[in-house]
Amino acid sequence: MIRLQNISFDHCIKCTVCTVYCPVARATHHFPGPKQSGPDTERLRIKSPELLDESLKYCTNCKRCEIACPSNVKIADIIQSSKWRYFKKSLRPRDFFLAHTDLMGSVATRASLLVNFFIKLPPVKLFLDLFFRIPSERRFPKYARGSFLAWYKKHRAEQEAFAERAVYFPGCYVNYNNHELGKDVVTVLNAMNIGVIVSYEKCCGVPLIANGYIDRARKNALLNINSLAASAAESGARIISASSSCSFALKHEYRNLLELDNSAIFDSLDYITRFIHERFLKGNLPELKPVRLRAAYHSPCHLERMGGVMNTIEVLKKIPGLDLTILHSECCGIAGTYGFKKEYYRVSQKVGAELFKRIERADPQIVITDCETCKWQIEMSTPYRVEHPVTVLARSIDGGKL
Amino acid sequence: MRRIETEAIVIGGGATGAGTLRDLSLRGVRAVLIEKSDIASGTTGRNHGLLHSGARYAVNDLESARECISENRILKKIARHCIEDTGGLFVTLPEDDPSYHGKLIEHCRYAGIRCEEIGVREALRMEPNLNPEILSALRVPDGTIDPFRLTSANVLDAQERGASVFTHTEVEEILRDGDRAAGVRCRDRLTGEKIEIYAGIIVNASGVWGQRLSASAGIELRMFPSKGSMLIIDYRINNKVVNRCRVPSDGDIIVPGDTVSLIGTTSKKVDYDRIDEITVDDDEIATLLESGEKLIPSVSRARVLRAYCGVRPLIAVSGEMDGREISRGIVLIDHEKRDAVGGLITIAGGKLMTYRLMAEMAADLACAKLKAGKKCRTHRTPLPGSERRVDQARSVKFFTGIPNSVVGSTLYRHGHRIRNILHREKRNYGLICECEMVTEGEIEYALKKLNVRDIVDLRRRTRIGMGPCQGQLCAYRAAGLFVKYDSATSDESNKMLVDFLEERWKGIKPVLWGDALREVEFGYWIYQGLFGLGDVRFEEEAEKR
Structure with missing residues (x-):
């Protein structure tokens, strides 16, 4: 059956610049590149779905091809939608486990100490490697005790007291793994006299999309759109997210890939540093204490695609004492759940190798990046600690130690 | 100068010429094919590649319709790899005369073409990009055929059975030996080499170019050239052949051909001396786009890859008529009877669909004159590539390691011969x-x-x-x-x-x-x-x- 919803492949003039910029095509010859997997073979798949190539599974959905494309072809969208449109659905316990982050999170946070202890044990790792094909080299992020939402409930009243408020979408990582980042968001916004309304219904859908659970992703997306729109309407506030991939999904993937109407949140939704930078420019600049550190900033792919990197850089530049090196834009290779799969692990590490080399050359005291999965990848693959820009800003505000 | 002696010469490497060459070779007659340019480079390769069910002709030309449906059934057996059995639709638009619908059903019955009425909703389910305002739809056994592959497969088979082929070789003169055509003198247009070929019989299958060729033997043959133009869309916008249910007119068909879709066709008179320099006119493009959009609205959003045109090989029997009105019937001329020139026959008219039948008729006559050769076997001997039905899934498995898109595309183009083409050495794929x-x-x-x-x-x-x-x-x-x-x-x-x-x-x-x-x-x-x-x-x- 021919479906012509996404005919942007028709605009491809075969200049191949996407393949030149593709970090995966550079790392492995198994991936023929975004041009071949996207617009070229989409024509063939329209003719006959049997002409589907397995190799397009190597795509990490980093979207660098779409940034490079001079013809506005939604290359990564074409590849991602081919993954679930044409491949046979089968039972994949590992992918299910990796994709359903909120389900796993809500279970694991109940016994986080135990989970964190067990997941590090070599026999467990070996078991996961052998039976679930999760590479034993891969380090899992630690689960926190309880959820961020539970913490927030205790502080809701004081946040609602602020005259100006912003709706904050914390995402699975903050809710289940890193409450501190969520608290830092609150610290920073409070210092700017803005209250934080947390609205969190479901996982944004990034891992679900990547693993082909599109129906689930659509369900989540609809819930999120409705709850965020409702919260924003109540307080007339902006919606922010401190995860570059979550905000990218909420803003762009819902619309382009899941083909849902997200116009209710589209205009008011921003990645956090854009929101902060705008306020800084308007003069809402809290008092910042020096953070005397040598830092290297890595820009995540999805933030690049949104065009939000300059906001983060401008915000970081405001912090006195911070000696900032902007790293050459490279993909770290983890691509969410991609790096957790044994078949892609090597590719994932090879993609990131260039970035790791550049970080070592910069020899910073900390690495700063906006994306949680980039953080896991860099912390696992280099000896450096990685922090979120909002965390660095929060320490500059409260004078705490970083 | 090279000199070759053989039993039969076929002039023209279109579908008819290639088919005649193969037919003769299958009957055990040694034959040589001469083509001035490339195989299927003339009219054969310049149409929309429709495997007619005959429904298109049913109302106006019942005989052609009958020929089409019978050849349609044969080709589906012998030329599987050149054919995609897509099925076709005839749809009536709000502005079309609704009575044609009933007339078509009736005439299809006379011609023996299966033609069934389906609901509008069913038609839209089959072809989701179809204009949703259509009033009615009919399903007919149309399909698509690749004329390049078809002609090439005919030539390949003939060569494997001993025939010789000279492409890019132009016949300069038909050599006469008294009242007989004894051979041809030709020139290789790439190397300039001159070749003389002698044979007992010469079959002129050069289509619209036959007028010029016959003149060189002192025979008058009036061709009636009519130009048809087509547009190619970048990708498949339809999976079934979509016809407009009305009296045949400009721009009333969209054919899915391999990875693309084609909008056809127009009909315009051209002067005979301009047949080698015809081009597509702007007004034809406008007509085709406009009518194409009426059938499938997304035509307006798709990229048009190219425009091309061909010359219909219509032979003027008497008087001048419009290109579409004139009979597309097959014309077989025995010049011994008509012009008192022995050893020469002309096969002309017809259409791509009836190439095999034309070849059979020409070869029958040629064999009768040569007093040699067996019975025609082309209706049951499959072409190279179509020997056996090839299962795509099994081929994909057989060529594990080569991308499915490559295996599938090669299989689509070469059928069973894929095993002669692909192997797992990297350079090869x-x-x-x-x-x-x-x-x-x-x-x-x-x-x-x-x-x-x-x-x-x-x-x-x-x-x-x-x-x-x-x-x-x-x-x-x-x-x-x-x-x-x-x-x-x-x-x-x-x-x-x-x-x-x-x-x-x-x-x-x-x-x-x-x-x-x-x-x-x-x-x-x-x-x-x-x-x-x-x-x-x-x-x-x-x-x-």
Whole structure:
């Protein structure tokens, strides 16, 4: 059956610049590149779905091809939608486990100490490697005790007291793994006299999309759109997210890939540093204490695609004492759940190798990046600690130690 | 000068000529084919590739319709790999005369064509991009046929049975021996070599060019050239042939052909002396786009790849008539009876669909004159590539390691012969044409087996350069392979490259807007900006000789 919803492949003039910029095509010859997997073979798949190539599974959905494309072809969208449109659905316990982050999170946070202890044990790792094909080299992020939402409930009243408020979408990582980042968001916004309304219904859908659970992703997306729109309407506030991939999904993937109407949140939704930078420019600049550190900033792919990197850089530049090196834009290779799969692990590490080399050359005291999965990848693959820009800003505000 | 003696000469490498060559070879008659350009480069390759069910002709020309449906059934058996059994629809638009619908059903019954009425909703389910305002729909056993593959397979089979083929060789004169046509004198247009071929019988299957050829033997044959133009859309916008249910007129069919869709056709008179220089006119493009959009509205959003036109091989029996009114019936002329010139027969008229029948008629007459040869077997002997039904899933498994898109595309083009083309050596399946998945192996096969003499010929055998980029990334790679496989010197391959790009440009020029324009600009940067191809000077070797 021919479906012509996404005919942007028709605009491809075969200049191949996407393949030149593709970090995966550079790392492995198994991936023929975004041009071949996207617009070229989409024509063939329209003719006959049997002409589907397995190799397009190597795509990490980093979207660098779409940034490079001079013809506005939604290359990564074409590849991602081919993954679930044409491949046979089968039972994949590992992918299910990796994709359903909120389900796993809500279970694991109940016994986080135990989970964190067990997941590090070599026999467990070996078991996961052998039976679930999760590479034993891969380090899992630690689960926190309880959820961020539970913490927030205790502080809701004081946040609602602020005259100006912003709706904050914390995402699975903050809710289940890193409450501190969520608290830092609150610290920073409070210092700017803005209250934080947390609205969190479901996982944004990034891992679900990547693993082909599109129906689930659509369900989540609809819930999120409705709850965020409702919260924003109540307080007339902006919606922010401190995860570059979550905000990218909420803003762009819902619309382009899941083909849902997200116009209710589209205009008011921003990645956090854009929101902060705008306020800084308007003069809402809290008092910042020096953070005397040598830092290297890595820009995540999805933030690049949104065009939000300059906001983060401008915000970081405001912090006195911070000696900032902007790293050459490279993909770290983890691509969410991609790096957790044994078949892609090597590719994932090879993609990131260039970035790791550049970080070592910069020899910073900390690495700063906006994306949680980039953080896991860099912390696992280099000896450096990685922090979120909002965390660095929060320490500059409260004078705490970083 | 070379001198060849054989039993039969066939002039014209279109479907009819190639079919006649194969028919004769199957009957055990030694035959030689002469084609002035390339196989299927004339009218055969310049139509919309519709495997007619006959429904299109049922109302006006019942005899043609009957021929079509009977050949349709035969071709589905003998030429599987050249055919896609897509099925076809006849849809009535609000502005069309609704009574034609009933008339068509009735006439299809007379002609023995299965034609069933289906609901509008069912039609839209089958073809989701169809204009939702259609009033009614009929389903007929239309399909698509690739004329290049079909003709090439006929030639390949004949060659495997001992026939000889001379492409790019023009007949300069029919040699007379008293009141008989004894042979032909021809010239290889690429090397300049002169060849004389003598045979007991000459079959003129040169279609619309037959008028000129017969004149050289002192015979008058009036052809009635009528031009038909078509547009190619970048990708498949439909999966079934979509016909407009009305009296045949301009722009009333959209045919899915391999990876593209074609909108056809127009009909315009042309002067006989201009048949080699016809081009698509702007008003034809406007008509085709406008009517195409009425059938499938998304035509307006899709990229038009190219426009091309062909000359209908209609033979004027008496008086002048409009191109569409004139009978498309088959004309077989025994010049011994008509003009008192022995040893020469002409097979003309007809259409791509009836090529096999025409070949059978011509070969029957030729054999009767030669008093040799067996009975016709072309209706039951499958063409090379169609010997056996090939299961795609099994082929994909057999070629594990080669991308499905490559295996599937090669299988689609060459059928059972895929085993002669693909193997798991990396160099063999390296892509040369990235739009149509043409591999180095396929090009090697075409160069060695399929009478390829330049890149334009190669395109007809493999689809190289027929995708969205129109040769931008594959043409120079192919030119290199000609040298690698000793099919040309590097100078010759450069010249080929220029000719190929010019040939592509000819079809793009009429539709130069939007993405096609951007594409061409980029191609210009590559070939002129990067390679400086326009500044390469060629020695006119052929001229000197």
